[in-house]
Amino acid sequence: MGKVIVVTSGKGGVGKTTSSAALGAALAHKGDRVVIVDFDVGLRNLDLVMGAERRVVYDLVNVIQGEAKLSQALIRDKRLETLFLLPASQTRDKDALTPSGVETVITELKRVFDWVICDSPAGIERGATLAMRHADIAVVVTNPEVSSVRDSDRIIGLLDAKTVKAEQGERIEKHLLLTRYDSNRAERGDMLKVDDVLEILSIPLIGIIPESMDVLRASNIGAPVTLADARSAPAMAYFDAARRLAGEVLPITIPGEKRGIFGKIFGRKAA
Amino acid sequence: MTKVLTDARSIRIKGRSFLAVVLSPDLPFDDWLARLDDLAARSAGFFLGRPVVLDVTDLPIDRAQLKELLGEFSQRNVSIMGIEGARPSILGQGMPPALKGGRPVSDEAVAKEPVIELQNSSADSKPAAIESRQPLQSIIIREPVRSGQSVIFPEGDVTVIGSVASGAEIIAGGSVHIYGTLRGRAMAGSIGNASARIFCRKMEAELLAIDGVYKMAEDMAPSLRGKPVQLWLEGDTIMAETLI
Ligand SMILES: Nc1ncnc2c1ncn2[C@@H]1O[C@H](COP(=O)(O)OP(=O)(O)OP(=O)(O)O)[C@@H](O)[C@H]1O
Ligand SMILES: [Mg+2]
Numbered sequence: 001m002g003k004v005i006v007v008t009s010g011k012g013g014v015g016k017t018t019s020s021a022a023l024g025a026a027l028a029h030k031g032d033r034v035v036i037v038d039f040d041v042g043l044r045n046l047d048l049v050m051g052a053e054r055r056v057v058y059d060l061v062n063v064i065q066g067e068a069k070l071s072q073a074l075i076r077d078k079r080l081e082t083l084f085l086l087p088a089s090q091t092r093d094k095d096a097l098t099p100s101g102v103e104t105v106i107t108e109l110k111r112v113f114d115w116v117i118c119d120s121p122a123g124i125e126r127g128a129t130l131a132m133r134h135a136d137i138a139v140v141v142t143n144p145e146v147s148s149v150r151d152s153d154r155i156i157g158l159l160d161a162k163t164v165k166a167e168q169g170e171r172i173e174k175h176l177l178l179t180r181y182d183s184n185r186a187e188r189g190d191m192l193k194v195d196d197v198l199e200i201l202s203i204p205l206i207g208i209i210p211e212s213m214d215v216l217r218a219s220n221i222g223a224p225v226t227l228a229d230a231r232s233a234p235a236m237a238y239f240d241a242a243r244r245l246a247g248e249v250l251p252i253t254i255p256g257e258k259r260g261i262f263g264k265i266f267g268r269k270a271a
Numbered sequence: 272m273t274k275v276l277t278d279a280r281s282i283r284i285k286g287r288s289f290l291a292v293v294l295s296p297d298l299p300f301d302d303w304l305a306r307l308d309d310l311a312a313r314s315a316g317f318f319l320g321r322p323v324v325l326d327v328t329d330l331p332i333d334r335a336q337l338k339e340l341l342g343e344f345s346q347r348n349v350s351i352m353g354i355e356g357a358r359p360s361i362l363g364q365g366m367p368p369a370l371k372g373g374r375p376v377s378d379e380a381v382a383k384e385p386v387i388e389l390q391n392s393s394a395d396s397k398p399a400a401i402e403s404r405q406p407l408q409s410i411i412i413r414e415p416v417r418s419g420q421s422v423i424f425p426e427g428d429v430t431v432i433g434s435v436a437s438g439a440e441i442i443a444g445g446s447v448h449i450y451g452t453l454r455g456r457a458m459a460g461s462i463g464n465a466s467a468r469i470f471c472r473k474m475e476a477e478l479l480a481i482d483g484v485y486k487m488a489e490d491m492a493p494s495l496r497g498k499p500v501q502l503w504l505e506g507d508t509i510m511a512e513t514l515i
Contacts, residue, residue, distance in 0.1 A: 160417075
């Protein structure tokens, strides 16, 4: 049975879709079977980031409404055999996603794939709560600034209340992915410090992704950054984060700093 | 003549409890409203969607003045669910209903939603301070209180082992103890208890209240920020000091 990961944030534009694609490709790169599901109905863009926009025939809503089989809607990545995309509908409205439909699709995907990655829309409304509903693991994407951190805190509260796991009295595994970290701005002090973000959110960190032009370049050629340029700084940070997701213990370094913050992170009690 | 009931189904009447915020304006209203605006501006959304009761006991105002005051509230999107302590002569059409006999709560549940009892009592007298006063209770929360969450416990003390996020709130009938950073709002003695206190390991609060007396972040001495702090009430003033 595969694991379901929700990539979520509350705030928009912090890097959920970028991270879903990059982590998905990194996991598939080591041979795991991965599907990335776009839950952003009406505003899909995972297909663009993955370079599959011209191959979308059916989408998640078609599957839920019985207009297409799951196998017809899945798009296999051109570069990685084991990487798939389940696109969102660009035309339907959000109410087309039903809780029971989502449950059926996720259950079926879990049977076939090692990882089911749900790219959540921004906000705390229906789309976001449906994306997190069946998750085993949450990747909370946060930028080092106050409003993003506060929204992430809100999302963590929802993860502990509104997921199937939470309702069954279990704990959903939560990880913090700090993205768009700008070491120049950090030096000048006009960004929240990594320590402060960790103190506020008190969930374990799985990676710090630097702000980088490589991300933009990758999305312009329609490839997850981990496939576009595997040696770039953001790609390497995503590869490490993917290994941590899979259970490996690796030290984390803050971009621009030599000192590892390994001890601190693992000494911290997860909430 | 007898009226025949054709529908045998009975009407269900249920009770519901809410914790209402009570506002007791004083004269002149302009000054009081300015202070209210100040509070509202600095505690974003505090009054939004919250049941508010207007207490006008002992205010020498007439119907026109009350009407004007209600207009001021609706302009501010504060919806008044009822008016307490008003002489019948100043109430008029289109005003919120008169409320009587509101009283402190002793609801069992730790509600995620605001709770107060609006009890139906025919007597005009204020209910005698709860006769068989129950021993103060306490609850302990072992995880961070996240933005958007509220913990409401009118029965007694609330202890949080963890932080209270910006945008989260703790409302306790007794004292509030935060073994972590207090970034959100904390209200102690919320149903009338001037001896309640607020303690936290690290003070970054947005709003503090004891027994209805408020203090905002900006009102606090900068030297308290980030420190372990306790707050208590002396008369109508919230006092604060660092804990070693
Ligand atoms: N590490 C990074 N460095 C530079 N730019 C980045 C980085 N991560 C994301 N971006 C850019 O930020 C923008 C938003 O990213 P993305 O679409 O992944 O966010 P999102 O959280 O999915 O947004 P939405 O809430 O709209 O779904 C994109 O233009 C993306 O290229
Ligand atoms: Mg997105």
